[in-house]
Amino acid sequence: MAAQRLGGALVFIGFMGAGKSSAAREVAQRLDVRAIDTDRIVEQRLGCTVEEAFARHGEARFREEEERVCVEVLGRVGAGDVVSLGGGALRSEATRAALARHTTVLVDVDLDTAWSRASGRGRPLARDRAAFDALYEGREPTYRALADAVVPGSERGAARRALPWLLRLPDGVRLLWASARSGSYPVLVGRRALEADPWPAPGRRFLVSDETVLARHGERVAQVEATIAIAPGEENKTLATVERVQRELALAGARRGDHVVALGGGVVGDLAGFCAATYQRGVPVVQVPTTLVAQVDSAYGGKTGVDLPEGKNYVGAYHQPVGVLVDVGMLETLPPEELAAGRAEVVKTALIAGGSLWERVAAGHFDDEETVLACARTKLGVVASDERDGGRRQVLNLGHTVGHALEAAAGYGALRHGEAVGLGLLAALRLSGQDALRGQVRELLEAAGLPTALAAPPDLDGVAALLARDKKRVGDDVPFVLVSAPGDVRHGQAVEAAAIRAAVQELAP
Numbered sequence: 001m002a003a004q005r006l007g008g009a010l011v012f013i014g015f016m017g018a019g020k021s022s023a024a025r026e027v028a029q030r031l032d033v034r035a036i037d038t039d040r041i042v043e044q045r046l047g048c049t050v051e052e053a054f055a056r057h058g059e060a061r062f063r064e065e066e067e068r069v070c071v072e073v074l075g076r077v078g079a080g081d082v083v084s085l086g087g088g089a090l091r092s093e094a095t096r097a098a099l100a101r102h103t104t105v106l107v108d109v110d111l112d113t114a115w116s117r118a119s120g121r122g123r124p125l126a127r128d129r130a131a132f133d134a135l136y137e138g139r140e141p142t143y144r145a146l147a148d149a150v151v152p153g154s155e156r157g158a159a160r161r162a163l164p165w166l167l168r169l170p171d172g173v174r175l176l177w178a179s180a181r182s183g184s185y186p187v188l189v190g191r192r193a194l195e196a197d198p199w200p201a202p203g204r205r206f207l208v209s210d211e212t213v214l215a216r217h218g219e220r221v222a223q224v225e226a227t228i229a230i231a232p233g234e235e236n237k238t239l240a241t242v243e244r245v246q247r248e249l250a251l252a253g254a255r256r257g258d259h260v261v262a263l264g265g266g267v268v269g270d271l272a273g274f275c276a277a278t279y280q281r282g283v284p285v286v287q288v289p290t291t292l293v294a295q296v297d298s299a300y301g302g303k304t305g306v307d308l309p310e311g312k313n314y315v316g317a318y319h320q321p322v323g324v325l326v327d328v329g330m331l332e333t334l335p336p337e338e339l340a341a342g343r344a345e346v347v348k349t350a351l352i353a354g355g356s357l358w359e360r361v362a363a364g365h366f367d368d369e370e371t372v373l374a375c376a377r378t379k380l381g382v383v384a385s386d387e388r389d390g391g392r393r394q395v396l397n398l399g400h401t402v403g404h405a406l407e408a409a410a411g412y413g414a415l416r417h418g419e420a421v422g423l424g425l426l427a428a429l430r431l432s433g434q435d436a437l438r439g440q441v442r443e444l445l446e447a448a449g450l451p452t453a454l455a456a457p458p459d460l461d462g463v464a465a466l467l468a469r470d471k472k473r474v475g476d477d478v479p480f481v482l483v484s485a486p487g488d489v490r491h492g493q494a495v496e497a498a499a500i501r502a503a504v505q506e507l508a509p
């Protein structure tokens, strides 16, 4: 898996109701070939529909024929061919092995959508909701493990738009197609992600980065027209730096048809993204995240901006990137304390996702490529459902309400964003009444090399004043994100001021 094989076909996999056949058809149409649907071939061989085959011959007989057909088809197809496999076909080891030569595209669907599309149509495995849910949970890990690319089944035309990258994925690079109302874009994850072909934006490349990152990884971005360096650190995420970068863009002759490449951590990504959002009323930005925070979180979703002395991220704009290129190898030069800071965002994301990501992270896999990919997928899924923070996206603020206030109270730069988020997670879990889970997260944060207490007693009044200025505040309440269990997270929960003070006080050294 995870490699574009020369001579391989595009093979669409996924759960029933995901939209595999339609995705395969639209891609095949673009390539001017006919999509091969293995379910239809099995039906021809058995002389009846899948439903009838289950009823007449039983599932085992159907699977036998399905395996024969899949192995045969996957053995003979090659470059330019498009295939869609039945949802259960990957139970067969022989079929999984036969996939190795091809580029496997998972058409992603959430459980509720899958059920609404598949049930009530006579499908033998979509009659009972509990059994359907169990089947979904059981098959998901196999789909994920085999996927070279993931496209959302909810966005019509996503596979077609992703096609240029699907056809030329560099070896070992995986693709996630990010879907948002204001634009969808490729996310490439792998050591050769920066060799993206095509590059996600036409025009000339204007590289914005910080001095530290430029010294270590600047040469990784090829064909750069001009390079603009900023000083590293949150304290430089300001309007003054924005003005300097934008004036340098102007002096270097950047025009509307050009684009910004943001190479760096969340500070560079947010700042360069904001410069791109506003320079000449908007030019595209390609995000190349180099910290764990940026690779699992800040590079996706289009929130850009800078801080004011009065509040963090107080000035900003939504500006989706046109592509995100993620090389986990770049984390090798990251100082340990910065890696640890990113692990807090990983723990947060795992709490939101639950399931296999939570299990991975709870087992201590904080920053390998699989975890980064799964975190990116979680964030993209949330953003796809609510780009502008009107609802579900707010769950991404888990741990951030108190975290931001602690960060600002300490003075930007004194407490790393990730460290503050880790402490914020502990406060949020206390406010959620989840003592056992709080204990588990505390241990995880310790194992990740993160502080689980403040260095000095908190300034409770200062934190309360900062919470009162929280951007998410509605009326008198600061809405919190609370957790019932990993994977069960609710936003917009009102919490009493006294409880917040107690949860913050508990973080005292």
Ligand SMILES: NC(=O)c1ccc[n+]([C@@H]2O[C@H](COP(=O)([O-])OP(=O)(O)OC[C@H]3O[C@@H](n4cnc5c(N)ncnc54)[C@H](O)[C@@H]3O)[C@@H](O)[C@H]2O)c1
Pocket: 210, 211, 212, 213, 216, 217, 232, 233, 234, 237, 264, 265, 266, 267, 268, 270, 290, 291, 292, 293, 294, 297, 298, 299, 300, 301, 302, 303, 304, 313, 330, 331, 332, 333, 334, 335, 338, 341, 417, 418
């Ligand atoms: N937009 C969003 O959705 C979003 C989400 C989360 C966080 N953020 C923002 O992200 C920022 C924090 O980002 P961060 O933690 O990445 O901090 P950062 O960008 O300040 O990077 C941390 C330090 O690591 C250095 N560095 C970066 N990559 C390196 C590498 N590969 N090797 C060696 N050194 C490297 C940088 O020079 C810097 O000194 C905050 O401003 C936060 O508000 C934004």
